[in-house]
Amino acid sequence: MSTILVFGHRNPDTDAIGAAIGLARLEQALGQDAQAVALGKPNAETRYALDHFGLKAPRVIERAAPETTDVMLVDHNERQQSVADIADLTVHKVIDHHRIANFETTAPLYFRAEPVGCTCTILTRMYDENDIPIPGDTAGIMASAIISDTLLLRSPTTTDADRNALAHLASIADISPDAYGTDLLRAGTDLGDAQPATLIGRDAKSYTMSGTEVRLAQLNTVDPTDILDRRDEFLAAMRAEAEHAGYDLFLLLITNVLTTDSDVLVVGDPLDAVDAALTVTIRDGHAFAKGLVSRKKQIVPQLTRALAQ
C-alpha cells in the first residue's frame, strides 16, 4: 500500500481538519504510513485552534491520485463533498457522523458512522478501544472540533458521548472548555474584510435531494446585524453563485453562536419546501429561525423529505 492520505470534506471546518489529524496520528500509532491532508485552507476558527496547540495546517491537495491510491475519509462520505478524483481511489476507512449518501465501494472497508455531534468524539473512542494515548496537541485540536461542531455543547446534535469526549480531551490538552471554547467560537466569527461572494463559500456543502441541487452555507457570528444590513449584497452573491454552479436552491444560515438562533437567506426554488422544512415563512429571501443551528439535524432530513413530496 502507498502512503494513506487522510482528509475531511471540502471547505474544511475544524472537525474536518481536526479529525484528519486525529485519525492520521492513530493510524501512525497502529503502524500505518498515514498522513493528514486537507481539501482547502483552514478557516479563521481552525487557524486559531492550530496556533493555540502549536500545530501546522495540513497540506492542501486538489487530487490524491498523483501521489497515492489509498485514502481514508473523515467527517464526510458523500462523493460531491470529497476529493475531485475520489472515483479513482481505494477508500480504506470512513469515520463520520453524517447521513450516508452517494457513497459506494466495490470491496468491503472499515466504515464507522455514529449519530453524535462530532467526528472527533468517535475518534476519541477509537483511541481508547485501541489503547493508544492521545498526544496533547492532538487532544487540543480534537477538543476544538467538538466545541466547534456542537457550539460548546449547545447544539441539538450534542450527545452524552460528545460531553464525555470533550471533558476527556480537555483534561489531556489542559484547557478549560468554557473559556477556551468561547475564544475559539469568537475567532470563527471574524469575517475580516471578506466580500459576500467569499463568505458564502466559507462553510458550504452541496447535496442532491430528489434531483434538486441544494447548497447549504453557514456563517457563525456574535452579531447578525452586521450581515443582515448587507442582505441584498449577500442575496445577489448567492444568486450569482447558484447560476454559476447550477444550484437550484441556495440557503445561507447566519447563526448567532451566543443565542443559538439563525437568520436564513434563501435564493432559488422551491421556496415552499424550505418553508415546510424549517417551519418558517420566507419573505424577500429572509426568515428568522429560532433555535436553528444544525444543518445536519434540523435542515437536511426535513428538506430531503419536503423535496421528495
Next chain:
Amino acid sequence: MSTILVFGHRNPDTDAIGAAIGLARLEQALGQDAQAVALGKPNAETRYALDHFGLKAPRVIERAAPETTDVMLVDHNERQQSVADIADLTVHKVIDHHRIANFETTAPLYFRAEPVGCTCTILTRMYDENDIPIPGDTAGIMASAIISDTLLLRSPTTTDADRNALAHLASIADISPDAYGTDLLRAGTDLGDAQPATLIGRDAKSYTMSGTEVRLAQLNTVDPTDILDRRDEFLAAMRAEAEHAGYDLFLLLITNVLTTDSDVLVVGDPLDAVDAALTVTIRDGHAFAKGLVSRKKQIVPQLTRALAQ
C-alpha cells in the same frame, strides 16, 4: 420509538440469522425494545445450528411497515437485498462486512462495517465494548455464523479478528470449533430432494454493476459431481430464472467445502467479463475455479471492475 426489528438479508444464511439474534439480544441488554426477525426461512445449515443451541428460528416478515418504522440491518446494506419496504423505514443501525452500495439515509445513523469474514465477529467486539456478557446460546449461533462465512476459517476472507472471535465464542458456547464446525458445514451441503429451480435460489444475492443486473448464487457441497452430473438441468433453471427476474448474468458457485475450490455455472452476458473477473475460461456454461470460495472478496470487486470497462 416502536419495536425495533433487526434482520439480515433476503435468502438468509447463518450469519444473517445469527447476527440478527446477536444484535437484537445486545440491544435488549442495552434497554431497547428490539426483536430479531428474518427475510426468509433458515436453510439446512442454519436449522442445524439453531437446533443444536435450542434456539427458535426468527419469525419471517415480508414487510416491516405494518408493525414498525424502526429497523436495524445486519449482514447487508444494499437496498435490493433488504426488506421490500426499506424505503419507508428509518434505519437506526447497520452492522455489516460487505461493500457499501445502494444505501442512503436522510439522517445520521450508527453504521459499522469492517472488512472481516463475518458480521458476528464485529458483534462479538460490540458486546465486549459495551461490557455485556454473551449468553451461551447466542454465542453458539454467532460461532456458527463465523464457521459458515469463513468455511471454518479457511476462506480468504478470514482475518485474525474472526479467529479470535470464534475462539472466544466457542469457549462460551462450549463447543470444539473443528468437530462442531465440520458437522455444521456438512449439514449445509444436504441438498435433500430439492429441484434445481429451488437450489439456485437458496443462497443467492442480486447486484447492479454498471447497469448490469447480476445474480450470484452459491451452493456448498462435499461432492460437486452430484450437481455437475445434472449440469444441463441447473443451466436451464438458471436461464428460466434470469428471464423471469430480468438478470443479465447469473452465476452459480458450487463450492467444495473440503477443498475450498468451486465449479462455476454461468448463463447470460457478457461472458468475457466473467472470464476476466475469475481468470477462467467458460466453456458450455462451466468453468473450474481453483481456490474460489468468496463472492464478496473474489467475485464482486473483480466483476464490478470488469463490467465497468
